[in-house]
Amino acid sequence: MCGIYGSLLPYSSQEVAAKMKLTNFRGPDFYGYKAIDLPNGKKLSLAHNRLSILDLDQRSHQPFVYDDSISIVYNGEVYNYNEVKKVLSNLGYTFRTTSDTEVICAAYLEYGKDCVRKFNGMFAFVIHDAKKQILFGARDRLGQKPFYYSTVGEGFEFASQLSSIQLHNQHLSISKNAILDYLSWGVIPDTSSIFNEVNKLPAGHLFVYDITSRHFETESYWDIDISKSPSFAGSYGEAKDELEEILADAVKIRLVADVPVGVFLSGGVDSSLVAALATKTTSEKIRTFSVKFNEKGFDESQYAAEVANHLQTDHHIIECDPKEGIDLVENFTDFYDEPFSDSSAIPSMLLAKYTRQHVTVALSGDGGDESFLGYHRYNWLTYLSKIYAIPKFLRLFGAEILKLAPNYRLKIISETIKNKNIDEAYLRTMSNSNATWLETPRNTLEFEELKYLFHKNKNIYERASDFDLKTYLNWDINTKVDRATMAYSLEARAPLMDYRVVDFARSLPTDYKFIKGNQKRILKDILYKHAPKEIFDRPKAGFTMPFKEWFKKDLKDFVLSELSENELKAIPGIKVGEVTKMIDQHMTGSWNRYSLIWKLLVLKQWLKTNGKGLSIK
Known part of the structure; x- marks a missing residue:
């Protein structure tokens, strides 16, 4: 887990070093720089901030050179590198390190751009092929590792984080569409960034940049098959056994490291299953970590402690101090270098900060909800399906009735069921379109x-x-976890995002995952083989901050100052009068508007820090 950078622009070594210093938290163990003279008279700069995980020796420092003609900068992990290495060794390739970096280089020489299909991992890398005079790079299937790039003018520039491209760049402008996207989604979707001139490489894509012609081309190498329904033909018991085998291996290969490894343990199904399988994989005592909130309804640390006690892990509970949380709020854009409004980033950062004091790698339960239908909104789809089964005029009439209700939740339902079909209604739950x-x-x-x-x-x-x-x-999730953990030089690994797990989940009949309100059914049944069902017999809770109360109490003065009517005028794209009313609604308790308030606080902070002198267009 590291930070990468490269450029064909004429930056000096000092300027490149300054760019990398902005994100040296991604890799504090070693800074590497290499300038490559090109046949066209230009120079390619490659730079790397290393967080040492595999082969801690300096021989694996980057930029890494293989076979004289291949140079690479690489962020992430290829978990099956030993398997790939064995195949390549049998083909005659030799290796002088025990790192996965060298394996990527050899695989590229053997398979070309198809090498990425051999890798099981999370990664973003760029290879300079001196013989072909191209840059070849890729991002992992699910987008766990970030990759920003710019092809403006005659140059090409890429980085793990946006701030490295932003520094010393005189040709950037803020994207009005990106701001509108952010205000709708709470994040800036791929392939855009907050700057018009910078893009993100989509997940599951590779690229080739021809240095001579300056031609840039991307290609998808992995995707979800939407052409057919789930196809698994076996019984539920067979599916459960096969999934457990895949999961066990996904956990096992993510425990491989030359540094201490732990597990984030929230006490929920996903993280508990990862922790349980980890304890079965190694004889060493697994270290687990959870966050404790004092606010009622937000604290699940007691359940995490119960799971840890049953699994006999070395458990650590990190108490979330409101003051420390507020400090992170005020410095949020130092690590999230484009607007990002998932408030669970704050407890994620606190968890990472204290976990890093004990381990360098932590396994998480991320990815389980998406593949195994765990979010509350999937259960809501059951009711929504029934609503959309009734005649349209009755549905719209019901919407008008709900609109008159004093409860704001019923008003939200009213707006949702006005959409023409269930697809658009679901989309509305994921964004605030037509706000x-x-x-x-x-x-x-x-x-x-x-x-x-x-x-x-x-x-x-x-x-x-x-x-x-x-x-x-x-x-959202991958951006949150990458920035939160990298802020403290901690590597997060997600077994449930192993592409084998994702593909298998999509092959299963829906009722193997979700039936009669029993969400993540198959994951739970695997978990119950390792931990008592009674611990998990409770409603699902999200990993969120108690901002609803903090914004009315501890942070009230901060909010009213930062988002006063005069201050709101500095935020483009919003109706100041409407927003002021909505903030008042939150302060009086008539409507929970914390997500809007947080979204605006983050955007205002980003514009104040990064927007000076830049046009918005």
């Missing part, structure tokens, strides 16, 4: 990812699951 507080709402029907939701080859549960994996998991 009254936006001057010009972004059309959320323009996104390419809607193809995963707007088709009829699968039922609504499977389509929503696919859509969330390509959007919410990629755009």
